[in-house]
Amino acid sequence: VIPHTYLPHENVFHEGTPALALYCVRSGALKLFRRLEHGEEVVVGVRGPGDLLGLRGVLAGIPHATTATTLDRAIVCAIPGESFLELVRGNPMLGYRLLVRLARESRLTEEELVERNHCHVAKRTARFLAHQCRGEALVISTSDRGGLAMTREEMARLIGTTPETLSRTLHGLADQGILRLDRKEIQVRNLPALLKLAE
Amino acid sequence: VIPHTYLPHENVFHEGTPALALYCVRSGALKLFRRLEHGEEVVVGVRGPGDLLGLRGVLAGIPHATTATTLDRAIVCAIPGESFLELVRGNPMLGYRLLVRLARESRLTEEELVERNHCHVAKRTARFLAHQCRGEALVISTSDRGGLAMTREEMARLIGTTPETLSRTLHGLADQGILRLDRKEIQVRNLPALLKLAE
DNA sequence: CGGAATGTTGACGCTACTCAAGTCCCGTGG
DNA sequence: CCACGGGACTTGAGTAGCGTCAACATTCCG
Numbered sequence: 001v002i003p004h005t006y007l008p009h010e011n012v013f014h015e016g017t018p019a020l021a022l023y024c025v026r027s028g029a030l031k032l033f034r035r036l037e038h039g040e041e042v043v044v045g046v047r048g049p050g051d052l053l054g055l056r057g058v059l060a061g062i063p064h065a066t067t068a069t070t071l072d073r074a075i076v077c078a079i080p081g082e083s084f085l086e087l088v089r090g091n092p093m094l095g096y097r098l099l100v101r102l103a104r105e106s107r108l109t110e111e112e113l114v115e116r117n118h119c120h121v122a123k124r125t126a127r128f129l130a131h132q133c134r135g136e137a138l139v140i141s142t143s144d145r146g147g148l149a150m151t152r153e154e155m156a157r158l159i160g161t162t163p164e165t166l167s168r169t170l171h172g173l174a175d176q177g178i179l180r181l182d183r184k185e186i187q188v189r190n191l192p193a194l195l196k197l198a199e
Numbered sequence: 200v201i202p203h204t205y206l207p208h209e210n211v212f213h214e215g216t217p218a219l220a221l222y223c224v225r226s227g228a229l230k231l232f233r234r235l236e237h238g239e240e241v242v243v244g245v246r247g248p249g250d251l252l253g254l255r256g257v258l259a260g261i262p263h264a265t266t267a268t269t270l271d272r273a274i275v276c277a278i279p280g281e282s283f284l285e286l287v288r289g290n291p292m293l294g295y296r297l298l299v300r301l302a303r304e305s306r307l308t309e310e311e312l313v314e315r316n317h318c319h320v321a322k323r324t325a326r327f328l329a330h331q332c333r334g335e336a337l338v339i340s341t342s343d344r345g346g347l348a349m350t351r352e353e354m355a356r357l358i359g360t361t362p363e364t365l366s367r368t369l370h371g372l373a374d375q376g377i378l379r380l381d382r383k384e385i386q387v388r389n390l391p392a393l394l395k396l397a398e
Numbered sequence: 399c400g401g402a403a404t405g406t407t408g409a410c411g412c413t414a415c416t417c418a419a420g421t422c423c424c425g426t427g428g
Numbered sequence: 429c430c431a432c433g434g435g436a437c438t439t440g441a442g443t444a445g446c447g448t449c450a451a452c453a454t455t456c457c458g
Contacts, residue, residue, distance in 0.1 A: 034313060037398075042313055059302035065309065088298070092291035099287070099298050103258035106305040110264065113312035114233060114241055117359075121446075152405060160316075165446060167406055183405075183455075199236075320414070351437065364414055366438055382423075382437075 003077045008149075012053065012068040012076055019057025019064050021078045025049050028074025029148065031158060032066040043158050045109055046071070055102065058084060072148050121161050125169045126197035128159050129179075133188050173197075202276045207348075211252065211267040211275055218256025218263050220277045224248050227273025228347065230357060231265040242357050244308055245270070254301065257283060271347050320360050324368045325396035327358050328378075332387050372396075 003026060006012065012023055015034060025047055032053070033043045044066055047053060057064045058081040070076075088095045116124065132148070150158075156166040170186065173179045178194050180187040188194055202225060205211065211222055214233060224246055231252070232242045243265055246252060256263045257280040269275075287294045315323065331347070349357075355365040369385065372378045377393050379386040387393055 036317055040317070042317060044309060044313065056302040056306050059299050060306065061299075062303075062306070065306050089291070089295055092288070092294060095291060095294045095298060096288055099294060099301065100258050100260075102298065102301050102305065103255040104261075106301065106308070107255050107259065107261070107264050109305070110243065110308060110312065113309065113316070114243065117312070117316055118235055118239070118241060151403090162447060163405075164407085164448080168446095171406080350435095361415060362437075363416080363439085367414090370438080 001079055003075055006070045006074045006076060008070055008072050010070050013064050015067040016063050019054050020081050022055050022058045022084055023053040024077045025051045026075040029071040030068050030074060031071055032068050034066050041157055116160050121165055121169050123197060124159050126194050130194050130198045200278055202274055205269045205273045205275060207269055207271045209269050212263050214266040215262050218253050219280050221254050221257045221283055222252040223276040224250045225274040228270040229267050229273060230270055231267050233265050240356055315359050320364055320368050322396060323358050325393050329393050329397045
């Protein structure tokens with residue numbers, strides 16, 4: 001119940017630590033990821049305003065499965081786990097609504113992960129870009145208008161690939177006239193085509 | 200609340216159909232899978248006794264995301280969705296326990312899917328085999344003792360690969376003396392080594 | 399201005415899929 | 429009983445997609 005402002009690239013909680021609290025995103029965006037033995041970072045999802053983080057750990061009484069890191073400036077409220085659990089136990093209607101929410105969320109996560117297994121990088125990239133520029137045409141990269149500021153490295157990880165492959169993919173899209181690449185900015189020139197690639 | 204016995208390879212419910220009921224597995228095993236545009240079948244999980252199927256669809260009031268098909272003979276109880284929801288609404292403790300269960304389940308699913316993205320076929324195969332022969336040494340294939348009866352095709356789909364690749368992988372393990380392959384049966388000759396591959 | 403971080407590009411290799419022969423097993427029917 | 433046919437399984441050759449490594453260009457920033 002205590003809002004806190006995080007800077008970009010701060011951890012809200014860390015994989016493997018006890019789930020002592022749950023977090024409610026007020027503004028900004030965060031990524032949830034796991035780290036493999038290899039050290040590689042696997043992004044499991046991106047969350048924004050209205051989303052709850054760490055819910056499953058708190059409910060199941062197990063450590064957080066993922067690390068939550070801010071993508072940009074974000075305001076996040078921490079809710080102590082114990083008092084939250086008491087609240088839920090004392091408030092059936094809240095419990096029910098959480099149940100519905102968790103069911104929905106769980107399905108979405110499953111969908112995303114299955115998609116990541118079976119879609120090519122080009123499609124995932126198109127989807128990512130389409131999702132960033134909701135209806136509009138400007139996205140990303142050390143610019144501060146419209147989209148997030150992020151490096152190719154970060155973008156690649158969100159999409160689930162490497163910077164090299166992402167670079168090739170983006171330039172491929174640019175060659176088709178779908179994007180316009182300028183080191184600081186990715187401009188969508190042909191949204192319908194992008195959406196078609198994203199299917 | 201009506202138990203029903205299914206034969207192997209019967210569908211309990213089908214992806215895309217309204218989630219009118221939820222199902223409780225009494226005995227046997229089922230696979231949950233999605234079908235992609237391509238027509239390809241993606242197995243999302245395997246469920247056994249004590250597991251609930253279709254929970255998320257019923258709770259969220261959306262169609263089933265997956266198809267549930269029996270792997271062998273299975274007894275499954277159907278619980279009408281509406282009466283289940285009323286039961287949950289009228290029974291906070293039940294709701295709370297479901298919440299915990301869903302949280303756990305959701306995490307396990309996530310883990311499995313992430314693993315599938317990032318482990319090689321050999322490792323996933325080893326894991327599958329190790330999971331089948333819980334501590335013992337015999338598994339699978341038109342035999343009826345110990346494991347399930349299934350074709351290479353089915354096994355491949357559960358592991359998330361093709362029959363050809365699975366065949367090569369199995370014979371690779373056999374060459375290392377870890378397995379003994381006989382058309383009707385896969386025999387584990389070196390369980391520790393198998394477990395080490397499965398990590 | 400120089401060094402570091404970031405982005406781009408090329409060459410290469412690896413994993414696993416696809417396609418296409420086979421081979422083996424089994425049940426069927428002559 | 430044997431020949432046959434079909435399905436499951438195996439094996440090989442070819443290939444696609446993408447990651448890795450390395451060289452290079454560019455920008456940022458002290």
